[in-house]
Amino acid sequence: IAGITQAPTSQILAAGRRMTLRCTQDMRHNAMYWYRQDLGLGLRLIHYSNTAGTTGKGEVPDGYSVSRANTDDFPLTLASAVPSQTSVYFCASSDEGASGANVLTFGAGSRLTVL
Amino acid sequence: GQNIDQPTEMTATEGAIVQINCTYQTSGFNGLFWYQQHAGEAPTFLSYNVLDGLEEKGRFSSFLSRSKGYSYLLLKELQMKDSASYLCAVRDSNYQLIWGAGTKLIIKP
Numbered sequence: 191i192a193g194i195t196q197a198p199t200s201q202i203l204a205a206g207r208r209m210t211l212r213c214t215q216d217m218r219h220n221a222m223y224w225y226r227q228d229l230g231l232g233l234r235l236i237h238y239s240n241t242a243g244t245t246g247k248g249e250v251p252d253g254y255s256v257s258r259a260n261t262d263d264f265p266l267t268l269a270s271a272v273p274s275q276t277s278v279y280f281c282a283s284s285d286e287g288a289s290g291a292n293v294l295t296f297g298a299g300s301r302l303t304v305l
Numbered sequence: 306g307q308n309i310d311q312p313t314e315m316t317a318t319e320g321a322i323v324q325i326n327c328t329y330q331t332s333g334f335n336g337l338f339w340y341q342q343h344a345g346e347a348p349t350f351l352s353y354n355v356l357d358g359l360e361e362k363g364r365f366s367s368f369l370s371r372s373k374g375y376s377y378l379l380l381k382e383l384q385m386k387d388s389a390s391y392l393c394a395v396r397d398s399n400y401q402l403i404w405g406a407g408t409k410l411i412i413k414p
Binding site for chain 2: 230231232233234235248280291292293294295296297298299
């Protein structure tokens with residue numbers, strides 16, 4: 191089934207530890223994104239990549255890094271986790287489509303708790 | 306600053322009609338999206354408006370007025386499975402998506 195796979199589904203992490211959230215898509219979409227979703231707030235963009243080999247900072251990039259070595263994979267790394275990074279993380283991808291809408295397809299999410 | 310406003314929560318009855326409003330103030334406008342998100346799941350795309358007017362897709366319709374910075378999502382013949390959060394998002398002049406916090410819709414029998 192075409193889509194986005196995220197791993198892990200959930201994780202409890204000690205503060206100060208390094209963590210990588212994995213994201214793989216099989217739709218050959220050029221653009222990929224990492225969002226965090228917190229209660230009472232809209233989705234906030236962490237980092238994005240318009241095409242393989244390029245990345246950009248979103249609204250809340252501090253404490254996170256990404257890489258885009260190929261079209262399919264877009265891992266998100268927390269170098270030294272802090273409790274404020276407790277959140278649900280969604281990976282997404284998009285293509286322009288016939289309407290030019292650039293609709294996002296989301297992964298199932300990774301729930302991260304930092305203690 | 307950029308802002309998307311939508312009600313936090315709404316309640317409606319199975320079989321009825323509900324309208325979820327979204328107002329926005331953004332730096333430019335390049336389209337408005339509605340996504341549905343069931344609890345514990347990923348958002349899924351519902352509709353896209355870039356021109357003024359009504360877009361109809363089965364039981365769901367979305368309306369846009371760019372001059373008023375306003376959109377609504379209309380859900381007809383409500384079913385229990387429509388219980389979900391509905392997210393409004395606007396693409397600004399930099400083609401970045403600005404998201405509202407979502408409206409939690411509760412459907413009662």
